Amino acid sequence: MTYLKTFILRLFQFEGTKMHSNVLLMCKLLLLLLIAHHMFFKISDPFIPFIPGLDMFNTYPNVFNYSLKIIFGLSAFALLFNIKVRTASLINGCVIILSILASKPLFFNHNFICACALILAGLSNDKDPPYLFVLQLSLVYFGASINKFLEPDWWSGAFMDNWLGTARENPPYLYMSQLFPKMILAKLLSYIAMFTEFSIAIFILFKKTRRLTVWFIIVFHTTLFTLTSFRFGHFLESLVITLLAFNSITKAQLNIVYRQKSANVLKQFFRVLDMDKKQTWAPNNEGQHFWLQLKHKDQVLFNHKALKFVLLNTPNFFMLLFAIDVILYILLYNHRTTLFVLNAIFVWIMIVYFLPINWSKLFKKTPTYKLQ
Incomplete structure (x- = not known):
């Protein structure tokens, strides 16, 4: 047993x-x-x-x-x-x-x-970075953009107008198109789609722009999903999952200190998810200013910075997200509007939370220190 x-x-x-x-x-x-x-x-x-x-x-x-x-x-x-x-x-x-x-x-x-x-x-192997996925994504977006560039209906906006206006009867598009001269909005959306995909194909190839491009891909397709309420089969899920190849998960041990009163539930949550036993949790001294502290290599992260790092380096967190999505899909299969609204809200919350933006400059500063 x-x-x-x-x-x-x-x-x-x-x-x-x-x-x-x-x-x-x-x-x-x-x-x-x-x-x-x-x-x-x-x-x-x-x-x-x-x-x-x-x-x-x-x-x-x-x-x-x-x-x-x-x-x-x-x-x-x-x-x-x-x-x-x-x-x-x-x-x-x-x-x-x-x-x-x-x-x-x-x-x-x-x-x-x-x-x-x-x-x-x-x-691929466990020694070299997954360069093959960079080439795959570049080819996907390069092929998608070139295919659109060669279609007159994309340049005229006819495809976008027929798809969103007639086939999908998309309310935001139908409303906004009335505010523009005929076909202008359709052309604008078509051009944005074509040149966005072409730009992604180029910038994903370079290491300096790759991380930003990955985030741009997520935001771009989530915006399309929000506007159209359409997943293109399971293309959106496939794409997001493929992008996990760019989320390098650390092999080092994560040493976490937590405030017992406010973060004990968090510790129990990660204890369940940490099947690889890479996390060690220890309670902090009373009166400390932080509720979560992470020591990783030569870094010390606090509070939400620490939490985000732990989440992104816990594979079963993504397995849990997948399970939640499947369960919601099954339970709300006959309530598509409710399913779409819940999906859109949840995804945008996740994006805003994990975006590599220094929110501490806008709100309360959370320090990051280097170990001496």
Whole structure:
């Protein structure tokens, strides 16, 4: 029983594999996302394949279908429970790509991006930075922008007007478009989308602008989601999860001092999430000015700066966010407006809280010290 419990807990552990912790976190969440969207059951025998030769498998019904499902299931199990994670991630990605090539109805950008991310994770290691994901994101946005640049309907605003005004009947767009001359708002939104995506493709390549670009991607797509109430399948979730590859999770121990009266619940919360046992918690002396202090390498962080650092370096915090999103989606599936409002409010709160802005200059200053 103890062995079984230990094995199950590996689902929530991210250290000690041949992947960086953040990349393994990304892979597990992408896989859970695909499973939640029924990817396993969507795998089938070839149907209108991109490669006509794959039709040969239809001579033997269910051989292709069951074979891919078995491989996908076994490799998914291995990845989730930290068994040969690089190989498992590579196989999962290849199975999804092969499924897409075998059936055109399965081709969606969000499925393809997840598959590519899993393949690139399998090709990465725990020694080098995940440069392959930089190239993937650059190619995604470069391809998206070039595709729009070559479409006359994007330059004229016809696509945006038809999509938001007719297909979606988007209230904010319909209201705001009345305040502008005909098609001006549609053109403006089209140009913003095209040149924003092209700029992202360029600036993500440079180390100095990469962090800011990642935040810009999050804000840009959250704004689109807020205006359109549309997730583009699970593209938005896929993109945010892929960006976790850029959130370098420290391997060092986190030494945390907390105020017992006000932060004891916080300590219990992180004790549950810290499956890798990288955090040590100790109560502070009464009368100290801080309620949370974090010592990490040569830094000492206090209060909300410390809390944000601990959250961003706790992989199961992101697993919890994913679980909350899935539960809300299930509970409010037939109440889409309520679901959208709750999602939008929650995401914007998270963005404002974690934005790399020195709020202490605007409000009360929270110091950061270097250890001597």
